[in-house]
Amino acid sequence: MSSDLDSPRATTERLLVRQARWVARDVVELRLTRAAGGALPAWEPGAHVELTLPSGLRRAYSLCGEVTDVGAWTVAVHRAPEGRGGSREIHETALVGRELEVRGPVNRFPLVSAEGYLLLAGGIGVTPLLPMARELTARDLPWRLVLGARDRSRLVYAEELVALGGDRVRLLPQDEAGLPDLAAELATVPPAHAVYACGPQPMLDAVTALCRTAGSARALHLERFTAADDTVSDQLGSSDGEFEVVLSRSGLRLTVPADRSVLDVVREKLPDVPYSCEEGYCGSCETTVMAGLPDHRDSVIEPSERPTATTMMICVSRCDSPVLELDL
Numbered sequence: 001m002s003s004d005l006d007s008p009r010a011t012t013e014r015l016l017v018r019q020a021r022w023v024a025r026d027v028v029e030l031r032l033t034r035a036a037g038g039a040l041p042a043w044e045p046g047a048h049v050e051l052t053l054p055s056g057l058r059r060a061y062s063l064c065g066e067v068t069d070v071g072a073w074t075v076a077v078h079r080a081p082e083g084r085g086g087s088r089e090i091h092e093t094a095l096v097g098r099e100l101e102v103r104g105p106v107n108r109f110p111l112v113s114a115e116g117y118l119l120l121a122g123g124i125g126v127t128p129l130l131p132m133a134r135e136l137t138a139r140d141l142p143w144r145l146v147l148g149a150r151d152r153s154r155l156v157y158a159e160e161l162v163a164l165g166g167d168r169v170r171l172l173p174q175d176e177a178g179l180p181d182l183a184a185e186l187a188t189v190p191p192a193h194a195v196y197a198c199g200p201q202p203m204l205d206a207v208t209a210l211c212r213t214a215g216s217a218r219a220l221h222l223e224r225f226t227a228a229d230d231t232v233s234d235q236l237g238s239s240d241g242e243f244e245v246v247l248s249r250s251g252l253r254l255t256v257p258a259d260r261s262v263l264d265v266v267r268e269k270l271p272d273v274p275y276s277c278e279e280g281y282c283g284s285c286e287t288t289v290m291a292g293l294p295d296h297r298d299s300v301i302e303p304s305e306r307p308t309a310t311t312m313m314i315c316v317s318r319c320d321s322p323v324l325e326l327d328l
């Protein structure tokens with residue numbers, strides 16, 4: 001499997017931050033255009049782009065504008081105070097009028113053909129689902145969307161969604177309505193319908209478990225938060241041990257400590273190794289495994305593909321054997 005960011009359709013260019021606006025509490029929307037105007041590459045619902053921030057940090061965000069708005073790409077960024085700095089930088093830097101390097105679009109979360117759709121969103125996870133809801137409406141296909149958030153002020157794009165879907169949109173502010181009853185939502189999904197979910201990991205884990213129980217995992221499509229609230233150390237877990245990584249083409253042998261990722265350690269020696277989200281969902285850091293037992297923790301490789309996968313996402317995945325040999 002090669003990285004979509006290396007695909008001929010993914011372009012890199014400097015785009016102007018033309019506009020910023022608040023769309024919910026702690027969520028800012030950026031509108032990116034070419035400085036001289038003109039059409040940007042086309043994209044489909046589920047796609048994301050990668051921004052290089054003024055500090056050099058690179059972060060991937062779902063496109064959430066209108067696919068027909070060919071002159072602009074729109075992303076929405078949730079401020080994650082406990083995150084690794086990307087969202088904080090976007091919120092705290094005066095970006096309007098500046099140009100950023102933007103790479104993409106890439107789509108690892110495309111709409112599949114189905115007779116109907118259930119879209120489950122947690123907080124900022126609504127961003128890839130909003131263009132899907134627009135597309136399904138335009139195609140006159142049945143859909144409904146459930147959007148949960150801690151309180152009403154954090155229901156991102158709630159007005160747009162209600163204007164689009166009316167009573168097909170269920171808004172669930174947790175302080176008023178409690179947590180979404182995912183089991184009840186899924187119980188009403190006909191077998192020929194597809195389920196798309198995007199939000200925090202506990203929500204996705206719950207949806208996955210419920211779909212497995214119902215035997216409908218094949219219809220399930222998941223995407224983690226595009227601006228995760230998790231820190232890298234949260235993802236690595238505290239019980240992970242250290243292991244060795246052999247970079248076969250470079251002739252290097254490196255130690256990966258329990259509290260660092262393979263990507264971190266490799267980048268010290270190979271600074272040009274590709275990466276983007278550092279959260280296991282974009283596929284940029286996908287690397288061929290020559291030997292060893294990868295412990296896959298990403299959301300790019302399907303759980304069913306993991307036993308036979310010949311690649312791994314080195315930003316989050318680790319190793320179940322003492323030594324891992326990578327084609328680097």
Ligand code: FES
Pocket residue numbers: 274275276277278279280281282283284285286298300313314315316
């Ligand atoms: S950098 Fe995105 S999957 Fe590893």
